[in-house]
Amino acid sequence: MDVDLHIHSTASDGSFTPHDILDRARALKLRAISITDHDTVDGVKEIMTPETTANPHVLSGVEISSTPPDQFDIPGNFHILGYGIRLEDPDLTRALHHVRQSRDDRNPRIISRLKSHGIDISMDEVNESSAGDVIGRPHIARVLVQKGCVSSIDEAFDRYLAKGRPCFEDKFRLDCQAAISVIRKAGGIAVLAHPVSLKTDKGTLESLLKVLKGMGLSGIEAYYSNHTPEDTEDYCSMAGKLDLIVTGGSDFHGSYKTNIQMGSGKGNLQVPYRVFERIIEHLGHKSPTH
Ligand code: AMP
Ligand code: ZN
Ligand code: FE
Ligand code: FE
Numbered sequence: 001m002d003v004d005l006h007i008h009s010t011a012s013d014g015s016f017t018p019h020d021i022l023d024r025a026r027a028l029k030l031r032a033i034s035i036t037d038h039d040t041v042d043g044v045k046e047i048m049t050p051e052t053t054a055n056p057h058v059l060s061g062v063e064i065s066s067t068p069p070d071q072f073d074i075p076g077n078f079h080i081l082g083y084g085i086r087l088e089d090p091d092l093t094r095a096l097h098h099v100r101q102s103r104d105d106r107n108p109r110i111i112s113r114l115k116s117h118g119i120d121i122s123m124d125e126v127n128e129s130s131a132g133d134v135i136g137r138p139h140i141a142r143v144l145v146q147k148g149c150v151s152s153i154d155e156a157f158d159r160y161l162a163k164g165r166p167c168f169e170d171k172f173r174l175d176c177q178a179a180i181s182v183i184r185k186a187g188g189i190a191v192l193a194h195p196v197s198l199k200t201d202k203g204t205l206e207s208l209l210k211v212l213k214g215m216g217l218s219g220i221e222a223y224y225s226n227h228t229p230e231d232t233e234d235y236c237s238m239a240g241k242l243d244l245i246v247t248g249g250s251d252f253h254g255s256y257k258t259n260i261q262m263g264s265g266k267g268n269l270q271v272p273y274r275v276f277e278r279i280i281e282h283l284g285h286k287s288p289t290h
Contacts, residue, residue: 001029001030001031001151001273002030002031002262002263002270002271002272002273003030003032003033003056003248003249003271003272003273003275003276004025004030004032004033004034004123004249004250004252004262004271005032005033005034005036005059005061005083005247005248005249005271005275005276005279006034006036006039006045006061006063006081006193006221006224006248006249006250006251006252006288007021007033007034007035007036007249007250007251007252007262008035008037008063008251008252008253008254008256009021009035009036009037009043009044009132010043010131010132010134011037011040011042011043011044011046011131011132011133011134012037012039012040012043012134012136013134013136013137013138013139013252013253013256014037014040014043014252014254014256015253015254015255015256016252016254017046017131018035018043018044018046018047019046019047019089020264021033021035021047021252022047022052022056022058024262025056025262025263026055026056027260028053028263030056030262030263031056031057031273031276032056032057032058032059032273032276033056033057033058033059034058034059034060034061034083034249035047035058035061036061036062036081036136036249037061037062037063037071037121037132037134038063038064038065038136039062039063039064039065039096039099039100039103039134040096040100040132040133040134041060041061041062041085041087041092041096042063042133043132044058044060044061044062044087045087048060048087049230057276057277059083059084059279059280060083060084060085060086060087060188061081061082061083061085062081062082062085062092062096062183063079063081063082063193064079064080064081064082064096064099064174064179064183065077065078065079065099065171065173065174066078066079066080066173066174066175066176066178066179067173067174067175067176067206068176068208069176069177069211069212070217071211071217072200072204072207072208072211074198074199074200074208075196075198075199075200076197076198076199076200077193077194077198078176078200079192079193079194079197080176080179080180080183080190080191080193080217081184081187081190081191081192081193081221081247082179082183082186082189082190082191083188083189083191083247083279083283084187084188084189084279084280084283085183085186085188086186086188087185089185089186089187091182091185092182092183092185092186093180093185094099095174095179095182098172099172099173100133100173102171102172103134103135103136103171104177106169106170106171106172107123107126107135108123108134109142109169109193110137110140110167110168110169111123111126113158113160113166113167113168113169114140114144114167115181117160117166117167119144119147119160120147121140121143121144121147121149121209124126124166125143126139126140127142128199129142129143129146131257136171137157137161138153138253138256139164140156141153141156141157141161141256142156142256144156144160153256153257176212176215177215179214180212180215180216180217181216184216187283188230188283189218189219189245189279189282189283190216190217190218190219191217191218191219191220191245191247192209192212192217192219192220192221193220193221194221194224194227194251195220195221195222195224195227195235196224196226196227196231197226202234202238205238206238206241206242208242209238209242210242212255213242213243213244217241218244218245218282219244219245219246219247219279219282220235220238220239220244220245220246220247221246221247221248221249222235222239222246222247222248223246223247223248223249223269223270223271223275224248224249224250224251224265224267224269225250225251225260225266225269226265226266229268236276245274246278246281247271247275247279248269248271248275249271250262250265250269251265252261260288
């Protein structure tokens, strides 16, 4: 039985509530999960209560969109995962709050771009259809689907919302040193998320990992829905060489990403339990689970 350490809840851009996630994880007999919402720990907080049991183990988590070190030109998505963080840490709380606030400026800019492309959509509609505090492009995409402007969330990104498309607006990102430091100061470990999404070659990735390790990075997400078995093998051996740990998860978003299932990704994902055990060892038994 395996684990899934990369899951989004309704606190960010997933469609499952934290309790739905817990139920599904139990049905799938997953032994450990982590909710890694974008820019918030509100979701995982809900299920890290004394009432929930160690079935499955719940590891605290967060995913932070970051900017890479200056010397690297990374065309893809550069995200840092934090595991085993103290959910009430004041510096982490402040940093995540700041990142979330910047979305409040960005979302209306996306909405006005859509309006200038003849689409009748308001921020109120987006707010109404979003459960948590972290509202982003997937929520806007879903409103576009509901209104019949596009037939799928993917089409909303492809036509309007993705980078390079006419209604794209970038968001504020924490620089990688700040993201890694705030995670570590909150008692957690920092991990480079979905290396395949960086869209860089493996030589560059290795140089990048060395620099990030110097900043305090502890691991690399070697197991991921979009990784081929060869990718996973390469990332595991890179981790071995650089003395990093490996982590893994599906990046489940429920109905926001219909091709990804919890626990199994696109069907073939398997994240071994020992990955979770190694994280716990690395956290120095700081009791991130219960
Ligand atoms: P945001 O944080 O508002 O910039 O939105 C980023 C999120 O949008 C990512 O974490 C993904 O969950 C989602 N996303 C990005 N590209 C796509 C796509 N082509 N189709 C569906 N979801 C996407
Ligand atoms: Zn997401
Ligand atoms: Fe990500
Ligand atoms: Fe994610």
